[in-house]
Amino acid sequence: MTAAELAGIAARAYRHMTPWREADFAATLGHPTTVLSAGEGAFVLGRVVAGEAEILALATDPERQRQGAARAVLVAFEHAAMARGAEEIFLEVAAANTPARSFYEACGYARAGLRKAYYTCPDGSRDDALLMRKALPEN
Template sequence: MTPEALASLAARAYRHMRPWTEAQFAETLALPHSLLVTRPGAFVLGQIVADEAEILALACDPDHQRQGQASAALDAFHAQALTRGAARTLLEVAAANAPARAFYARHGYAEAGRRKGYYHRPDGTRDDALVMARALP
């Protein structure tokens, strides 16, 4: 997927926060430790640093939700991160985003911390980020 396509999909999927821009995707993809996994209508973008993988963005087009594409992308991200030496994966998710928190919990993630006021909501308010982690077998 191109940075433009990633930004377009994120704009459709991220209703709870400001989506990444095309430039932000391009900058991240240019980094040597980036890892992008795509499936039809979904993607996971992260980075591998030493023995940790960090998910920076996961999005699924609303028209493709509940079809297993986000789960398939996340599973593929885990597998590729493992082959690149990662032993665990971290991510941040908006505290108010209950569906995303439940999705990650179903995939073995548990809350590991909280960042107060981390996310900017479209209405100008802020939301906490929950840091979630899981080991990679």
């Protein structure tokens, strides 16, 4: 999936916050630590460094939501991260994004911290980020 395709999905999916731009995706894709798991209308973009994986972005096109697309790319990302030596995965999710928080909890992620006023919303307000963590099974 190209940076432009990722930006398009993110723009449609991230209605509650300012989405990444194509240039942001392009820059991230250029790093050797980057892991991209993409499927039909969904993706997970992250990185693996020193035994830890971090999910930077997960988005599902609204037309593909609630059809298993996000879970499929998340599981694929977890396997790719384990293959690169990750023992755990971290992510931040907007505190106000109840559907995303519920999704991650259903996938085995647990709250590990809070980052106050982390996200900028389209209206200029700020939202907290919940830091979530999942331990990966040993290979």
